[in-house]
Amino acid sequence: MKFSISLVNAALGAVFFKTVSAATCNLKPSYATPLTADGWQAQLVATSLSKPRGIVFDTSGNLLVVQAGSGIVHLAFDDGGSTCLDVSKKTSLINAPTLNHGIALSNDGKILYASSSEAVFSWSYDASAVTVSYTNQTLVTGMTNDDHTTRTLLMSQKEPSILVVSRGSTSNIDTEAEFLSSGHSQIKAFDLNNVSSSAPYDFNTQGRLLGWGLRNSVGVAEEPTIGGIYSVENSADEIDRAGVDIHQNNPGEEMNYHGFLNASTENQGGNYGYPLCFAVWNTNIPDLGTLKVGDQFALDQNATSNDTTCQTKRVSPRLTFQAHMAPLDMKFLPNGTEAYISFHGSWDRTNPIGYKVSSLLFSSGSPTAPSDSTNSTTDIFANADNSACPDNCFRPVGLAVDGEERLWVSSDATGELYVLARTSTGTATSSGATPSATKKSSAGRVGASGALVAVLLGAVLVVVML
Ligand SMILES: *[C@@H]1O[C@H](CO)[C@@H](O)[C@H](O)[C@H]1NC(C)=O
Ligand SMILES: *[C@@H]1O[C@H](CO)[C@@H](O)[C@H](O)[C@H]1NC(C)=O
Ligand SMILES: *[C@@H]1O[C@H](CO)[C@@H](O)[C@H](O)[C@H]1NC(C)=O
Ligand SMILES: *[C@@H]1O[C@H](CO)[C@@H](O)[C@H](O)[C@H]1NC(C)=O
Ligand SMILES: *[C@@H]1O[C@H](CO)[C@@H](O)[C@H](O)[C@H]1NC(C)=O
Ligand SMILES: *[C@@H]1O[C@H](CO)[C@@H](O)[C@H](O)[C@H]1NC(C)=O
Ligand SMILES: *[C@@H]1O[C@H](CO)[C@@H](O)[C@H](O)[C@H]1NC(C)=O
Numbered sequence: 001m002k003f004s005i006s007l008v009n010a011a012l013g014a015v016f017f018k019t020v021s022a023a024t025c026n027l028k029p030s031y032a033t034p035l036t037a038d039g040w041q042a043q044l045v046a047t048s049l050s051k052p053r054g055i056v057f058d059t060s061g062n063l064l065v066v067q068a069g070s071g072i073v074h075l076a077f078d079d080g081g082s083t084c085l086d087v088s089k090k091t092s093l094i095n096a097p098t099l100n101h102g103i104a105l106s107n108d109g110k111i112l113y114a115s116s117s118e119a120v121f122s123w124s125y126d127a128s129a130v131t132v133s134y135t136n137q138t139l140v141t142g143m144t145n146d147d148h149t150t151r152t153l154l155m156s157q158k159e160p161s162i163l164v165v166s167r168g169s170t171s172n173i174d175t176e177a178e179f180l181s182s183g184h185s186q187i188k189a190f191d192l193n194n195v196s197s198s199a200p201y202d203f204n205t206q207g208r209l210l211g212w213g214l215r216n217s218v219g220v221a222e223e224p225t226i227g228g229i230y231s232v233e234n235s236a237d238e239i240d241r242a243g244v245d246i247h248q249n250n251p252g253e254e255m256n257y258h259g260f261l262n263a264s265t266e267n268q269g270g271n272y273g274y275p276l277c278f279a280v281w282n283t284n285i286p287d288l289g290t291l292k293v294g295d296q297f298a299l300d301q302n303a304t305s306n307d308t309t310c311q312t313k314r315v316s317p318r319l320t321f322q323a324h325m326a327p328l329d330m331k332f333l334p335n336g337t338e339a340y341i342s343f344h345g346s347w348d349r350t351n352p353i354g355y356k357v358s359s360l361l362f363s364s365g366s367p368t369a370p371s372d373s374t375n376s377t378t379d380i381f382a383n384a385d386n387s388a389c390p391d392n393c394f395r396p397v398g399l400a401v402d403g404e405e406r407l408w409v410s411s412d413a414t415g416e417l418y419v420l421a422r423t424s425t426g427t428a429t430s431s432g433a434t435p436s437a438t439k440k441s442s443a444g445r446v447g448a449s450g451a452l453v454a455v456l457l458g459a460v461l462v463v464v465m466l
Helices: 002-020 307-313 444-465
Strands: 040-046 052-057 063-067 071-079 085-095 103-105 111-115 120-126 137-141 151-155 162-167 186-191 208-212 219-222 229-233 253-257 277-279 296-298 319-321 327-332 338-343 356-363 377-382 396-401 407-411 416-422
Touching: 040 085, 040 377, 052 103, 052 407, 052 416, 063 103, 063 396, 103 151, 111 151, 137 162, 151 219, 162 219, 219 327, 219 338, 229 327, 253 327, 296 307, 338 396, 356 396, 377 416
Parallel strands: 052 396, 327 396
Antiparallel strands: 040 416, 052 063, 063 071, 071 085, 103 111, 111 120, 120 137, 151 162, 162 186, 186 208, 219 229, 229 253, 253 319, 277 296, 327 338, 338 356, 356 377, 396 407, 407 416
16 A cells, blocks of 8 residues: 555646646747747757757666867756756766767766867766766877867667767868778778777777778767668768869768678678768769669769769768758667667758758668668758758757657757657658748746646546546
8 A cells, every 4th residue: 555655746846847847848949930840849949059069868768969179068857748848967077178979878877978170089078967977088199180170979779889980071072081991981880899098099999990081070870779780971062073063962861781790790880981982872873884873983983983883882872862961960769660860060052951960760770771872861840941941940969869859959059958759649741842831849838837747646546546
């Protein structure tokens, strides 16, 4: 009896908590309210951050945010349920102007990893005390280059000591990336069980090569059921072929596959094409022959490098997306049925494109769409009017899925964080199109319905227990 009473109290406590939660969740963007697809709602939950990039949840459910050019902050929230949250406390955790994007936690949550253009560092981290070690350890070095300076970090859940690091190119068309020894445009994996503080790994000469010829693969993810590694690549700007400017809709942004982090090296370590081969998005390209969406083509064809060599000697993408959308992160649902991709948005295109978060269906560890699909993604969160971008738009960067499967999105340009949650009714149905304009983000109603559900649950429990 005591047991059931305490359960009832817990249920009533939950109701009490929801009802009096300090969360007001009334932040509004300074630009047009973003749109959500059917089945989703969104709320702006943090403002005044400085270029928030990578985000990750700690073991206490608080959020760590890399602010490019300043360091890492810890954010705690008042959680009114669903998308109704407010920042309750902001703590500066690491002051380090060189940190610019990459962040990860060890699987036990006790080691924090972050990256500068040059190196990967670690600190011991106490999620309860909200403290890091005074000193850091350098784990990987030798990555400095111009232009593409983020170094995305992924801590494997399947192989807990393996850290994946992605490094981009030093220019739009970086000819040094043709040489493996340059270390440019590569994704590598490092076994952290085997690194000593006196001798960090050298990116160029050490580590396990997951792929090269990857111009700037900023989003890197591990599929949670089977464990395949996927990356999303920002492909080239301003290209032409046979003297014809084809840059508006080519080359496609890519999603590539890099095999597993276990002992298997199948589908791993290949050359994915850059800087010689690029993926077709729009087939209106001179002399393309029978190539279709997702096939790789050469910018200039000659006797040693041409469309044929791009087909036979380079690894083609698993999927291709509209040119210039700039995919920056990829995060899976825990059950592996869906991945979310943030598209930072274009600059190299007459009509701005991207500036949105989309979802991609997976099944048994692989995307369900065929490799030549032009509609593999479904938009779930987008700016109301891309013609206002980049100046009056959110620009999504980092993604994180929390314990309630809410999707968190950072926007560096606006210094904001949004939270997205599924609504109880409806399913996402738009296919590659801008989400319905009638489904604007809503806030107040959400918190109220969350509390109502809690009240009803409490009442049901009371009835059952008594
Ligand atoms: C790591 O520690 C070194 C040595 O104290 C320091 O110079 C460097 O700035 C630190 N790195 C970061 C990212 O804080
Ligand atoms: C561990 O590091 C040593 C010395 O750097 C190297 O010889 C060895 O191959 C590494 N082992 C693994 C599993 O990475
Ligand atoms: C690696 O993992 C994959 C996926 O679970 C599995 O199919 C494969 O057999 C594993 N290979 C090795 C060598 O462990
Ligand atoms: C063929 O084109 C590639 C890529 O542009 C270039 O590196 C190579 O030098 C060219 N080869 C010849 C024989 O012109
Ligand atoms: C493409 O390159 C391959 C390999 O060097 C060569 O055998 C072939 O003749 C080239 N094709 C064309 C059309 O130049
Ligand atoms: C996977 O998780 C999503 C989100 O919680 C859920 O909607 C979906 O039904 C789940 N699918 C399967 C097959 O478990
Ligand atoms: C893409 O289009 C194909 C063919 O019309 C359709 O079968 C498929 O469901 C669409 N995919 C998405 C994700 O909407």
